[in-house]
Amino acid sequence: MSSKRILHTINEFSLDGTGITAVVLELILGQVDAGERVTVLCRSSDSDMRDMLREHGVKIIEVGSFRRVLLSCSVFGRLRALVKAVDIIHVHTSKSMICVLLAAPIHFFRHSVATIHNPHQHSTRVMWIAHRVVALSGVQAGDISKQTLGFVRPAAIPNGILGGYRVPMNVKPKASNLPNLGDNAVLFVGGLYERKGLDILVRAMQLVLQTVPNAHLFVIGNRDRPAIETMVTDLGLESAVTFLGFRKNPIPYMAKANVFVVPSREEGFGNVLVEARAAQVPIIASDTGGIPTALSGGRAGILVPVGDFRQIAKNIIAVLTQPSFAAELRARTRDGIEQFTVSHFVAAYEKVYESVQS
Template identity: 35%
Template sequence: MRILHLLNHTRRLNGHVHAAVDLACAQVKLGHTVAVASGGGDFDQLLTDHGVECMRINQERRPASLAMGLRLLYRAVDEWRADVVHAHMVTSAALAWPVCRVLRRALVTTVHNEFQKSAVLMGLGTRVIAVSAAVGQSMQKRGISRARIDVILNGTIGSVRFDGKDRTARSLETPAIIFVGGLHPRKGLPDLFAAFGSVHEKHQGAHLYIVGDGPCRDQYIATVNAMECNGAVTFTGPTDEPFPFMKGADIFVLPSHADPAPLVLSEAREAGCAIVATEVDGIPELLEHGKAGILVPPGDPSQLAKVLCGLLERAEVLEEWKRNSQYNVDYLRIDRVARDTLAVYANATRKVGRAVTDK
């Protein structure tokens, strides 16, 4: 099968880019011909090294750029003989829809960020992939037929992005509690700071690590600096390799208020952390509905603090939840995601009545 992935860019900034890069490379390993068309970015060399052809199509939301992008995409789909166009963002889906209609190609879309109002446009796909059942339900509420939605839960284990990287555990002050992600409101970090303030009163040896960057970083640093526990909180800044931090930590916390299917939970589980996360969106699915991690209500620092104290007070309980993180962890492998996605492609190509060009 000839598969063309369509992205705004291939920079490291967004989880949807990581997911698309992982998928494209995994599909090449399975014997398919794969290309990525985007505005370019950090992952182009990695894609090329793993047999994925990179095409440059500017998708900036400006009339001239979009008009040129539409022409280039038409030419790419036609001349490259794509069987499937897989769009990962709203602009990509909007550009691909008329091209696929005219050329009678299957358009598959993946909804990565359903909390965005514009995500309804992902319904333009012949088939619509939701990265969790929660996302699928949300898209149904927006008017997308359940019959066109396929749920494929995110997974990163086995990603080529990790090949050859040093994944040795970082030496952290223990017991170490860690957060990895973007520093912006929907991640719920003020709840974690409030909870850790309470935890630190009882367990002054505990240390909190905040790994990542984002628009609220200065605000969050100021918040922590005003707390008595400030000496026990470290903001590491951004890193391309968060896994060693997770490998060196005891507890991974994700206090999100909204999170469709965060890739970081796959990595935290692979790292063997005890995991505490909020019961929102796709998080329960990634934690086997509480079998692989402890679920807490969002926006409830007191409950979060209670759970963290429970883990810190009893070493045997902490070790039990580290073991629990490995429950059915192989389901989060990228090769499973790739196989499930190929089944969606087969369905989509039958829908448009087109035989595939090659494997």
């Protein structure tokens, strides 16, 4: 069987720790290993990403601005030729999709696949017009089908990041690489904006400290939301909360933490949950969006109602004070983890691509 020519489109494509970027890169590298010819169209990238793609024979086209592409006849013409020459147009963001749609609309409608990475963003609804739509969970796929009265029936493919370039199937960080988080370490990894729910976890920590005074919350994520740090100060929790800033590889911290918490209000999937499962750390997470899928229906962690900081606190206390319960949760992290491998991920998308070409 001859190799396919695949075009992936995305806004920014840099090795910056962004969840979408990490997943798309795993898919691309897996496709290259399978013999496919892959090109990436994006607004911008960085030298690390360009070097990695070049090493794997992937062509990357940076246009600077999608608007510029549409306003320049010569650039637009080259884009049209590029789009019409590929077998699959795989779009990951709405803005990049509109660009290739306008360049070659008929070819787009016949050969496009759209992955809805951020279902909470209303702008992604325009991506439902692709020939095939992919959701990150069965719940998300059902929501899209319901909202479109059944006209769009997405495939459900959870993100696959294990066994790829970044996260091995069995995480065993060297002892020298493990950070010292002390006893009773609670870990959060993610953006500090409201959707990720760090404020909910901070309120939970108020209750945790009443029972486990030496519990400590470590926060990994860009320190670009001063409001949450002000909240910690106002609640008098400065000595119990440490903001570590961005970490390119949070897995050693997961391996060292006593419990990992994802208190999101909304979540398309949650790659960090799969990473935490690979690190075998007990997990507590909100029962929303794709989180139950990332936790194999809740078997691999504890699900709590969205915003319920009391339930989060109750479960953190249980993990920190009951060694047998913590051990049970660690063991459960491996239950069904195989479905999140890169090989499984690439194979699932291959079936979607085949349906587009048939």
